[in-house]
Amino acid sequence: MYVGSSKFAQVPSGARDMALAVEILLPVNALTQTQTSLTHLIERAASGDTAAFEQIMIHSQQRVMAMTWRMLGNEADARDASQEVFLRVYKYLGRFKQDQDFFAWLYTITVNVCRDLAKKRQHHSDRFMSLAAGADEGAFAVPAEQEDAEEALMHTQQRELIARAMATLPHKKRASIVLRDVEGLPTDEVARIMKSSSTTVRSQISSARKKIKIYCEQYLRRKERSQ
Amino acid sequence: MNCKHVQELLPLYVARDLEENCAQQVTAHVQSCVECAGSVDEYRETRQLLQQFAPPPFSEAVYAGIRQRVLREIGPEATAPGLSRLLESLFRPRIRWAVATALLLAVCVSAFYFIANRTNDQQQVPDIRHTVDGPTSSSIKESEGLPPASIVKNKGPVQGLAGSTHQSQRRKRIGSAPDRSASVNSADTRSMSSQTSPNGNNLAEPDAVPARDPATSGKPLRVEMQTEDPNIRIIWFTPQPTKQDSPSKFSKGT
Numbered sequence: 113m114y115v116g117s118s119k120f121a122q123v124p125s126g127a128r129d130m131a132l133a134v135e136i137l138l139p140v141n142a143l144t145q146t147q148t149s150l151t152h153l154i155e156r157a158a159s160g161d162t163a164a165f166e167q168i169m170i171h172s173q174q175r176v177m178a179m180t181w182r183m184l185g186n187e188a189d190a191r192d193a194s195q196e197v198f199l200r201v202y203k204y205l206g207r208f209k210q211d212q213d214f215f216a217w218l219y220t221i222t223v224n225v226c227r228d229l230a231k232k233r234q235h236h237s238d239r240f241m242s243l244a245a246g247a248d249e250g251a252f253a254v255p256a257e258q259e260d261a262e263e264a265l266m267h268t269q270q271r272e273l274i275a276r277a278m279a280t281l282p283h284k285k286r287a288s289i290v291l292r293d294v295e296g297l298p299t300d301e302v303a304r305i306m307k308s309s310s311t312t313v314r315s316q317i318s319s320a321r322k323k324i325k326i327y328c329e330q331y332l333r334r335k336e337r338s339q
Numbered sequence: 340m341n342c343k344h345v346q347e348l349l350p351l352y353v354a355r356d357l358e359e360n361c362a363q364q365v366t367a368h369v370q371s372c373v374e375c376a377g378s379v380d381e382y383r384e385t386r387q388l389l390q391q392f393a394p395p396p397f398s399e400a401v402y403a404g405i406r407q408r409v410l411r412e413i414g415p416e417a418t419a420p421g422l423s424r425l426l427e428s429l430f431r432p433r434i435r436w437a438v439a440t441a442l443l444l445a446v447c448v449s450a451f452y453f454i455a456n457r458t459n460d461q462q463q464v465p466d467i468r469h470t471v472d473g474p475t476s477s478s479i480k481e482s483e484g485l486p487p488a489s490i491v492k493n494k495g496p497v498q499g500l501a502g503s504t505h506q507s508q509r510r511k512r513i514g515s516a517p518d519r520s521a522s523v524n525s526a527d528t529r530s531m532s533s534q535t536s537p538n539g540n541n542l543a544e545p546d547a548v549p550a551r552d553p554a555t556s557g558k559p560l561r562v563e564m565q566t567e568d569p570n571i572r573i574i575w576f577t578p579q580p581t582k583q584d585s586p587s588k589f590s591k592g593t
Contacts (some may be wrong), residue, residue: 162410166410171407191401289389293386299356318356
């Protein structure tokens with residue numbers, strides 16, 4: 113039986129549902145409401161209209177920042193990566209084809225930027241781990257007014273656990289699992305973003321899920337022993 | 340389908356990433372196997388945790404800072420969007436256009452040289468004839484002005500006479516004049532080629548017209564024209580020009 117299941121089961125379902133609802137709400141609404149205007153904004157931005165490009169950034173900044181944070185594990189790197197993502201978007205906006213999905217194209221750039229930044233900072237993994245362990249006070253903090261102390265602690269522990277598990281994954285597997293399980297994209301879409309085949313992405317996702325599950329089991333087992 | 344095989348498929352099964360047939364087989368196995376059913380629950384909980392892996396809410400100041408930095412970076416590039424983009428689009432390298440332009444230029448240059456050389460060849464013939472027919476100082480000077488040929492008087496032995504169309508024409512003309520042909524044929528070419536003009540002046544100059552000295556007027560005047568091609572040299576012999584000479588008298592000799 114899953115060792116940590118009893119602990120996670122103690123988390124009120126309302127908290128989990130709420131967090132899940134917020135995660136899904138932003139991309140779907142942004143995509144449906146701004147699809148038409150986004151095309152017009154992209155055309156204007158491609159012709160050098162910075163105001164239009166700023167609007168594009170406003171439309172997509174939450175998605176980019178969330179993705180970079182999940183990939184890099186801390187706010188400082190996520191900010192730097194997001195800035196680089198938008199610079200690349202502006203630079204290559206002329207190559208964007210109107211029949212493409214803008215956010216898939218944006219995810220491709222984001223994944224590449226995160227890979228480059230992680231390579232540039234060799235201590236990325238250590239930093240991820242240190243932040244996941246709580247060195248960055250605000251990284252996993254949960255507002256006290258939303259949940260009581262016990263729920264906040266549980267929520268923080270869960271984020272910490274997943275952050276640690278994600279830190280053990282190589283870049284491609286981490287990107288695949290984030291796009292598939294966190295962002296909720298279909299496997300074929302993930303394959304297009306990763307410029308890979310669906311079979312390869314399925315294999316990466318399967319391996320990543322298995323690793324995360326094993327990591328969680330071992331972590332909670334150690335924790336129970338220590339208690 | 341045994342447990343080992345099912346365990347391999349469970350990570351994909353929980354998110355419905357398996358094909359329909361395979362998923363049905365796993366479902367059938369999980370319903371009959373307690374251990375594999377437990378694994379399915381664990382994978383589902385792990386996936387729920389992943390879905391909750393949301394970043395902390397970032398303040399608007401964070402987003403505004405990112406936007407400002409990006410706009411500051413692209414600012415110089417976008418200050419003059421119309422002009423800079425236009426210039427960029429104009430000077431953006433396009434291989435096809437570059438190759439087409441290069442080919443067009445090559446064709447134009449080749450055609451220009453071909454036409455220019457042809458025109459020079461056509462101009463040389465009448466000018467030379469004119470020089471021969473009216474060997475006055477002014478006519479020699481005119482022929483001097485031709486770009487491809489230069490007038491050389493009595494410089495070295497005669498070389499490379501074969502193959503010259505103008506010379507063969509000239510020889511025919513000389514041959515048609517009995518008196519001149521005799522004088523030409525009797526003259527030693529090598530010795531004549533080493534001679535200078537009677538007054539020692541260069542015929543290329545306006546004043547190089549030999550003096551109408553009665554003593555020297557009987558000797559033929561040797562005029563050489565060196566074309567641009569070192570293998571082609573035009574040589575002809577003319578009587579010493581006199582004021583009464585005319586093209587019609589030339590054939591009669593002096």
